Amino acid sequence: xxxxxxxxxxxxxxSFGKTEIIRGANLAVQAGERVAIIGPNGAGKSTLFxxxxxxxxxxxxxxxxxxxxxxxxxxFEINRLGLxxxxxxxxxxxxxxxxxxxRCGVLWSLGYKYTFFKFLADLDDANERAEELxxxxxxxxxxxxxxxxxxxxxxxALEIGITIAxxxxxxxxDEPTAGMSKSETKRFIELIxxxxxxxxxxxVEHDMGVVFGLADKIAVVVYGEVIAYDTPEAVRANQRVxxxxxxxxxxxxxxxxxxx
Ligand SMILES: Nc1ncnc2c1ncn2[C@@H]1O[C@H](COP(=O)(O)OP(=O)(O)OP(=O)(O)O)[C@@H](O)[C@H]1O
Ligand SMILES: [Mg+2]
Numbered sequence: 001x002x003x004x005x006x007x008x009x010x011x012x013x014x015s016f017g018k019t020e021i022i023r024g025a026n027l028a029v030q031a032g033e034r035v036a037i038i039g040p041n042g043a044g045k046s047t048l049f050x051x052x053x054x055x056x057x058x059x060x061x062x063x064x065x066x067x068x069x070x071x072x073x074x075x076f077e078i079n080r081l082g083l084x085x086x087x088x089x090x091x092x093x094x095x096x097x098x099x100x101x102x103r104c105g106v107l108w109s110l111g112y113k114y115t116f117f118k119f120l121a122d123l124d125d126a127n128e129r130a131e132e133l134x135x136x137x138x139x140x141x142x143x144x145x146x147x148x149x150x151x152x153x154x155x156x157a158l159e160i161g162i163t164i165a166x167x168x169x170x171x172x173x174d175e176p177t178a179g180m181s182k183s184e185t186k187r188f189i190e191l192i193x194x195x196x197x198x199x200x201x202x203x204v205e206h207d208m209g210v211v212f213g214l215a216d217k218i219a220v221v222v223y224g225e226v227i228a229y230d231t232p233e234a235v236r237a238n239q240r241v242x243x244x245x246x247x248x249x250x251x252x253x254x255x256x257x258x259x260x
Contacts, residue, residue, distance in 0.1 A: 005064065006031040006200045007052070007083075007170055009226075012061035012071075014044075014051055021047050023224035024061070029217075031169075034193075034201045036211040039221035040245055045204045048221065049172050052202075053085045054078040065170060079109070084168035086159050086176065094148035098139050101147050102130040102161050109166025129165070136195050137161040153184045157191060164195055171196055173203040177210060189214055208253055212236075220245060 007029040014022040022044050029035055037045050050056040052063055054075040063071040066082050073081075092101050106126040134140045137157045142150060147158060156176060163171060176192060177185040189210055192201070202219075205211050211218060211232070218235040220228040222244045228235050235241055 005029055006066060007202070008062075008064040009048075009052070010062040010064070012048075012051060012063065013059045014047060014056060014224075015059045020059075021224050022051065022058070025221070025224065025226050027219055027226050027229055029200060029202070031200055032198065034196070034214055034216045035203070035219055036215035036217075037202060037204045037219045037221055038206070038208075038211055038245070043221045044224040045221050046174055047224075049085060049174055049202075049204070052078075053083060053172060079166065079168065082168050083170045083172065084163050084166055085172035086163045086174060092147045092155060092158055092162065095146060097144045097146055098150070098158055099130055099134060099143045101158055102133045102165060103127065105162035105165030106130050106133070133161045133165055136164075137191065153180055153188060156180070156188065160192065160195060164199075168199070170200045171202070173201070175204050175206065177205065177207065185210060208249060 005028040007027070009025050009027040012022055012025040013020060025044075025048060037048070039045055047056070051058050051071070052065075054070065054073050054077070058071050061071065062069055065078065068081060070078050070081060070083075093104065096104065103126050106129045107122060110122045110126060134143055137160060139150075139154060139157060139161070142154060147155060150158065160173070160176065163173070173192065177188050180188060185207060192203070193214065203214070205214075215232055217229060218232055219226050220235060220238075220241050227244060228238050228241045230238065236246065238246075
């Protein structure tokens with residue numbers, strides 16, 4: 001049966017060997033929503049992304065994207081159907097320039113592998129789109145800089161540019177602000193907000209300030225299940241979430257704040 005949601009997980013399960021890591025996850029995301037996925041270390045957040053993006057096949061359950069069932073499909077097929085993800089490990093070519101990296105992302109999404117003549121025909125479009133992306137991620141001044149010579153935050157911005165290069169309508173970002181300072185994080189979240197306007201965004205995030213600032217909805221993943229999926233206010237007030245996760249995290253952040 002089809003679904004009115006842009007992305008839906010139905011009783012999704014994944015075992016590695018005998019251990020069930022994802023234990024019946026359900027989630028139904030509406031078009032244009034910004035969703036923060038939170039939860040303790042090892043809860044299964046990255047595994048969920050791997051299941052959605054096709055890196056792993058689920059043991060059972062269903063994944064629906066843009067009205068089509070995608071569980072069991074290959075990552076590139078899922079990408080063509082409108083979903084793009086970034087990785088915790090940076091996914092850029094260090095010895096290519098910023099512009100060339102973006103153009104690679106665009107060409108890949110256009111299916112440049114078809115024929116050489118198709119490649120040439122696509123090149124003008126790809127150049128134009130790469131220039132557009134360059135401005136969106138605010139690296140136009142670094143156009144010809146090799147990716148390896150960018151700052152860490154700039155590399156992450158480039159990675160976002162590559163992730164959205166193909167025009168996917170659903171974007172998954174796994175801890176995009178990991179390793180950034182508070183001020184870098186703040187600017188970066190603003191960038192993410194801008195470049196994902198009109199798209200559906202799922203982002204794994206540990207910084208609660210970022211989560212409550214960015215997200216329309218929060219999905220709380222604990223022990224391989226989505227135990228809550230609601231607005232930030234409702235999730236904050238949710239007793240089960242308080243007990244399972246948020247209570248301890250907010251207390252820790254308060255203690256850390258008090259210590260500084
Ligand atoms: N390929 C794999 N083979 C076996 N076990 C795995 C594999 N990938 C993940 N796991 C296990 O699944 C569990 C969930 O891991 P996952 O990386 O999804 O957690 P996470 O919520 O993303 O954690 P973190 O916040 O630390 O990034 C962990 O116990 C991990 O060891
Ligand atoms: Mg993870």
